[in-house]
Amino acid sequence: MLAFFVIAALAGVGLFFYYAQSSPTITESSLKSENATRVYDKDGKLIANLGSANRQYVTSKQIPATLKSAVVSIEDRRFYQHNGVDWYRIVGAALGNLKGSSLGMQGGSTLTMQLIKLSAFSTKSSDRTFKVKAQEAWLALNVEKHFSKSQILEYYINKVYMGNGIYGMGTAAHYYYGKSLKELNLSELALLAGMPQSPTYYNPYQYPSYATSRRNTVLQAMYDNKAITKAQMTAAEKVSVKTGLATSHASVTAQAKKHKVIDAYLKEVIADLKAKGYDPNTDGLKVYTNLNMSAQKRLYAIANTSKYVSYPTGKAQTFQLGVSVVDSYTGKVSAMLGGRKTGNVTYGLNRATQANRSNASTMKPILDYGPAIEYLSWPTYHTVEDTKYKYPGTNISVNDFDNNTLGSMTMRSALVQSRNIPAVKTLEAVGISRAKTFANNLGMGLKTVHYANAIGAEVSTLQVAGAYAAFANGGTYHKPYYINKIVTQDNKTTTYSSAGKRVMKKSTAYMITDMLKGVINSASGTGTTAKISGVYQAGKTGTDGYPSDFKSKVPSDADQDSWMAGYTKNYSVSVWTGYDQPMAKDGYIDDSTAKISQDIYREMMTYLQEYSPNSDWTKPSTVGTVEKNNIRELYVVGHVFSSSSSSSSSTSSAASSSSEAASSSSHESSSSSEASSSSESSSESSSKSSSSESSESSSSEAASSSEEASSSSEAASSSSEAASSSAASSEAAQDNNAGQ
Numbered sequence: 001m002l003a004f005f006v007i008a009a010l011a012g013v014g015l016f017f018y019y020a021q022s023s024p025t026i027t028e029s030s031l032k033s034e035n036a037t038r039v040y041d042k043d044g045k046l047i048a049n050l051g052s053a054n055r056q057y058v059t060s061k062q063i064p065a066t067l068k069s070a071v072v073s074i075e076d077r078r079f080y081q082h083n084g085v086d087w088y089r090i091v092g093a094a095l096g097n098l099k100g101s102s103l104g105m106q107g108g109s110t111l112t113m114q115l116i117k118l119s120a121f122s123t124k125s126s127d128r129t130f131k132v133k134a135q136e137a138w139l140a141l142n143v144e145k146h147f148s149k150s151q152i153l154e155y156y157i158n159k160v161y162m163g164n165g166i167y168g169m170g171t172a173a174h175y176y177y178g179k180s181l182k183e184l185n186l187s188e189l190a191l192l193a194g195m196p197q198s199p200t201y202y203n204p205y206q207y208p209s210y211a212t213s214r215r216n217t218v219l220q221a222m223y224d225n226k227a228i229t230k231a232q233m234t235a236a237e238k239v240s241v242k243t244g245l246a247t248s249h250a251s252v253t254a255q256a257k258k259h260k261v262i263d264a265y266l267k268e269v270i271a272d273l274k275a276k277g278y279d280p281n282t283d284g285l286k287v288y289t290n291l292n293m294s295a296q297k298r299l300y301a302i303a304n305t306s307k308y309v310s311y312p313t314g315k316a317q318t319f320q321l322g323v324s325v326v327d328s329y330t331g332k333v334s335a336m337l338g339g340r341k342t343g344n345v346t347y348g349l350n351r352a353t354q355a356n357r358s359n360a361s362t363m364k365p366i367l368d369y370g371p372a373i374e375y376l377s378w379p380t381y382h383t384v385e386d387t388k389y390k391y392p393g394t395n396i397s398v399n400d401f402d403n404n405t406l407g408s409m410t411m412r413s414a415l416v417q418s419r420n421i422p423a424v425k426t427l428e429a430v431g432i433s434r435a436k437t438f439a440n441n442l443g444m445g446l447k448t449v450h451y452a453n454a455i456g457a458e459v460s461t462l463q464v465a466g467a468y469a470a471f472a473n474g475g476t477y478h479k480p481y482y483i484n485k486i487v488t489q490d491n492k493t494t495t496y497s498s499a500g501k502r503v504m505k506k507s508t509a510y511m512i513t514d515m516l517k518g519v520i521n522s523a524s525g526t527g528t529t530a531k532i533s534g535v536y537q538a539g540k541t542g543t544d545g546y547p548s549d550f551k552s553k554v555p556s557d558a559d560q561d562s563w564m565a566g567y568t569k570n571y572s573v574s575v576w577t578g579y580d581q582p583m584a585k586d587g588y589i590d591d592s593t594a595k596i597s598q599d600i601y602r603e604m605m606t607y608l609q610e611y612s613p614n615s616d617w618t619k620p621s622t623v624g625t626v627e628k629n630n631i632r633e634l635y636v637v638g639h640v641f642s643s644s645s646s647s648s649s650s651t652s653s654a655a656s657s658s659s660e661a662a663s664s665s666s667h668e669s670s671s672s673s674e675a676s677s678s679s680e681s682s683s684e685s686s687s688k689s690s691s692s693e694s695s696e697s698s699s700s701e702a703a704s705s706s707e708e709a710s711s712s713s714e715a716a717s718s719s720s721e722a723a724s725s726s727a728a729s730s731e732a733a734q735d736n737n738a739g740q
Contacts, residue, residue, distance in 0.1 A: 023135040024490050026143060030119045031155045032057075034167050037280040039269060041293040042332075042484075048259055048266055050280050051167050058170035060154040064181055067169065068153055069227035070193035074218045076111040077225050080149055084112045084140035112140040115156045118282065121490050161281045162192070163199030164249075176204065178246035186232060187215065187239040194218040199281070204241040211241045257344050261300045264338030265291055267347040269482050278486070288485040290332035292325075298607045299323060303340040308603040311340070312593055315586040319593065321600060322351030322576045324462040324480070325608070328469045328567055331478025331498035333462070335604075349580075351461075357576060358456035359464055360542030361418045361526075361740060362565045363439075365512050366467050368423045368454050369415055371430040371438040374508045379635035380412040380515055381628050384422035391424065391451045398424050401543070401740050412633065416518040418526045418541060418740045420455050427454040441503035442467035442477055456544055464565045465574035471516070471538070472567040474620075475509040476500040506620040511634045513538045513617055520566065526740040529598035530564055535609050536616040539566020539601070543594060543740045550583065558588035564597040566605065570612040575601045 036051035072079045078086050109117070116139045121132055143152065162172035169192045173181045177188055184192070194214040195202045204211040216237050223233045259266060269289055273280045280287075302308045303321055311319050318341050325335040338350035372378045386406040389398050400420045414422035427435055428451065436449040443466045444459055462480055470477040478498040486494045516538035519527040526541040542563035546554055560582040565574040577597040579587040619625070624637045 023138050024120045026116065026120055026139050028147070030489075031115060031143070031147070032158065033119070033284075035118050035159050035161065035282060035284045036165075036167055037273070037283060037285040037287060039266065039287045039289060041289060041291045042334075043293070044288065045293065047262060047289075047291065047293060050266075050270070051165050055158070055168050056171045056174060057158050057168065058154075058181060060150045062170070062181065063154065063157055064184070064189065066186060066227075067157070067181060067184075067189045067193060069225070070190050070218055070222055071153065071157060072111070073221040073225040073227055074193055075114070077221070079111050079153070082110060084110060084142075084144035085137045086110050109136070110140060111156055112143055112152055113137060115152060115159065116140050116143065118159050118284070119155075119489065121488075160196040161199055162195050163203050165281075169193075174246075175249055176246060177244050185236075185239075186219075186228065187236040187241070188244065190218040190222065190236060191215040191241060204245060208241050215241060259346070260342070260344060262291065262293075262296055263342075263346065263348060264350040264352055265289070265296065265333070265336045265482065267338070267350055268333075268336065268353065270347070272482050273486075276483075276486075284489045286487040287483060288487075289482050290327070290334060290484055291482075292334040295325060295335040295604075295608060296337075299325070299335050299337050299604055302600055302603045303337055309596060309599045311596065317579045317581060317584065317586050319596070320351060320578060320580055321597075322354065322461045323600065323604065324352045324460070324465040324574050325604065326462070326465040326469050326480050326572045326574075328472040328570055328572050329478075331466065331469065331480050331500070332484070333480050333482050334571065334608075336462070351576065353460045353462050355458050355460045355463070357458065357561050357578065358542075358544040359459050359565075359576075360456040360544040360561060360563055361420075361423075362464055362540045362542040362563045362574070363453065363456050363459075364415060364418070364423045365471065365516060365540060366442055366444060366464075367435050367439045367449070367457070368426040368430070369411060369515070370442075370471075370504065370508060370512055371435045372411070372426050373511050373636070374438060374504050375430055375434050377636040377639035378411055379626075379633060379639070380410065380511055381626070381631075381633040381635075382411045383408055384411055384414050384425060385409075386414065386419050386421050389421045389425060392428055401545075410628075410633070412515045412518065412631070413524070415515050415540075416522050416525050418519075424451055424454040427451060438504070439467075441501070442470055443479060456542065461563075461565075461574035461576050464563075465572045468539075468565050468567045468574065469572035470503060471509045471512050472569060472572055473509075474506050474617075475502055475504040477503045505622065505636075507622040507636050510617060510620055510623055511636075514634055516540055516566075527564060527566070527598055529595045530566060530602045530605075532602060532606050532609065535568065535605070535614055537566055537568045537605065539564060541598065541740050543589070546582075546588075554588045555590055557591045557594075559590070559594060560588065562589050562594045562597045564601040566601055568605065568609060568612070569615060569617065571605065571608045573601055573605055573608070575604075 034049075034051055034055045036049050036055075038046055039048040039050065041047045076086070078088065082088075113136045116136045120139065121136065147155075158168040158170065160169065161167055162169065162175070164175065166172050166175050170181055172192055172195070173179055173184055173188075176192075177184060181189070191202070191204065191211060191214070194217060195211075197214070198210075201207050201210045202214045219228070219233045219236050222228045223230060228236075269287060270280050273285070273287065278285060303323070320339055321337065322339065323335075323337045324333065326332065327334055336350075336352045338348065338352050342348050369378075372382075386400075386409055388405055390396055391398060398421045401418075405421065406417075406419065409417075409419070409422065411422070411426070413419075414426075432449050432451075436446055439446055439449070443463050444457070445463070446453070446457060446459075449457075466477070466480040469480075478500045481496060481498045483496050485496065517536075519525040519541065520531050520537060520539050521528075527539050530537075530539055530541075540563075542561070542565070543559045544561040545551075545559050551558075561576060561578040563574070563576050565572075567573065575597045577593075577600070578589055581587050619634075622637050624635050626633050626635060
């Protein structure tokens with residue numbers, strides 16, 4: 001048994017020295033450096049230091065002896081006795097962890113080892129391996145040979161994270177108390193000494209009770225270490241941690257001004273880092289993002305000056321916006337703005353990513369017409385009926401912005417003119433399940449889908465920009481992403497990209513794009529304000545009206561939200577405009593402000609296209625053309641519909657292109673049960689006849705083909721499902737008559 005332990009010990013020592021050989025290099029510069037994460041743009045230029053204030057480095061002579069005693073007492077009471085690694089403490093820590101004692105000081109790391117960790121290694125939990133711990137110990141032994149205890153303590157006190165973007169206790173003294181370290185009393189110094197363990201929870205502004213408990217723990221440790229008397233400890237414990245706190249933070253305000261152009265983007269980068277397991281406050285990372293800084297500056301200027309767009313003034317609320325710019329072929333988030341005229345707010349509300357406002361008619365290509373082409377092979381000239389209609393299973397009428405109906409029209413015209421009734425009928429024809437799958441493959445994240453969602457759902461501008469990018473690039477979805485590379489302090493590099501997934505056929509993407517060109521270029525289109533001379537682009541507008549029980553409180557032309565989403569082959573841009581409190585005074589958009597979203601889009605896309613190639617989309621071989629009423633219409637090859645193809649009010653004809661071709665005048669209105677059985681019988685021929693494009697379909701489409709063949713009866717499956725689908729969103733659906 002003894003021999004076994006000897007062999008194990010020798011093996012451990014051997015492994016220790018093996019790992020030690022590959023330890024990173026430690027320099028005085030790295031020990032003294034600020035530990036803040038640095039963020040770079042797409043060109044590798046530094047755009048932000050996540051420390052919210054310029055660090056005020058304090059030398060050993062400027063650090064009060066009381067603070068030094070407090071830090072040593074709470075973190076490493078044998079600091080002056082060991083040589084970087086405290087073997088006694090390691091054994092004691094193991095026993096303390098087993099017993100659950102030691103005043104929270106049961107860690108085996110010395111102050112020197114903690115300094116090494118903050119200077120050279122990632123604090124990511126998955127990186128805290130035996131190899132890393134061995135290297136920390138080895139480096140600690142070497143650091144102690146080259147630097148004095150006074151220097152090591154100085155480096156530590158200046159490097160630790162103190163919350164609120166503050167690094168170093170000298171800087172923290174000015175942030176929390178508006179004083180230098182030498183001006184602080186025992187209570188204040190004890191709190192600062194204890195904060196590095198958990199800067200967020202020991203913040204005296206936000207969590208005074210936790211801060212008090214931690215300060216008292218430090219005071220007790222100082223007394224136990226004979227650094228203060230019993231009387232001093234008792235007196236300091238009686239002082240409120242709120243006493244003497246600063247009421248303003250000039251350095252942080254200055255940093256907020258510096259970062260306000262990129263505030264929303266930085267906020268998302270930080271959230272992304274945390275989601276990846278990093279701590280941006282303590283890991284000292286180099287983060288390389290996809291931010292196009294020149295585009296970001298232009299976007300900020302468009303939103304916050306009157307040089308490009310005129311905004312309403314003199315209202316009780318500030319006219320707001322949220323804008324996302326995504327690379328059409330990679331999913332890289334090139335620019336983002338979360339609001340306008342927001343002041344010097346740090347990481348404020350990001351309206352570009354909030355998902356609590358309806359995207360209105362910008363949803364129509366995603367949830368209605370895209371699925372109709374993908375699953376039902378509808379041509380752009382497919383006939384839809386803009387006639388009086390109620391949400392399936394309810395007595396709630398679907399209305400349009402003009403409260404009129406236009407009768408029979410093509411799918412192209414319905415989308416270009418943004419008619420609501422044809423959109424809801426199209427969703428019914430496709431079936432909620434398949435439409436939901438199509439939309440969620442485009443990043444919509446819809447947990448449930450109701451018929452009212454045909455004309456809008458609560459999604460963000462980033463989601464819409466990402467979805468439209470898939471139309472722009474021919475049918476491949478890339479989840480939008482901010483970070484392309486992270487380099488840790490130990491020079492470990494991790495790269496990131498968004499793996500594309502084909503979510504629709506090339507024919508679907510091309511036909512949607514062709515129709516959406518008309519939204520901007522056609523005289524009857526709703527997005528003509530967004531037109532840019534000579535630029536090949538496609539897009540969709542969206543306006544969301546007020547519910548019927550609130551309409552009497554606002555003008556007749558009032559809307560809650562106005563959107564413009566569009567794309568070129570290079571970029572996808574999505575814009576939301578409105579007010580933060582639409583039900584409060586001056587919270588509505590009217591005819592005079594409804595097209596500002598198009599103005600913002602136009603100005604941003606104009607800038608982007610100045611530095612990008614301009615070319616039209618190439619028609620895939622799976623799309624055919626035909627002239628109808630002097631309009632170049634499109635169809636999926638192998639699915640030629642007759643010129644008088646049935647309207648979407650007849651689910652059976654909508655579900656089956658072959659039966660549609662055979663029966664060119666079938667305009668009968670069937671009951672839901674008839675539509676269900678008819679759709680069931682025709683779905684098989686529809687799914688089989690689409691095999692000519694199967695090579696373009698994603699693997700997920702192939703895997704679900706059997707489900708599609710057996711489930712197209714969803715188009716009007718059962719009256720109970722229809723009722724539950726619409727009734728659940730009836731409030732959102734009622735009189736949503738603005739949907740342009």
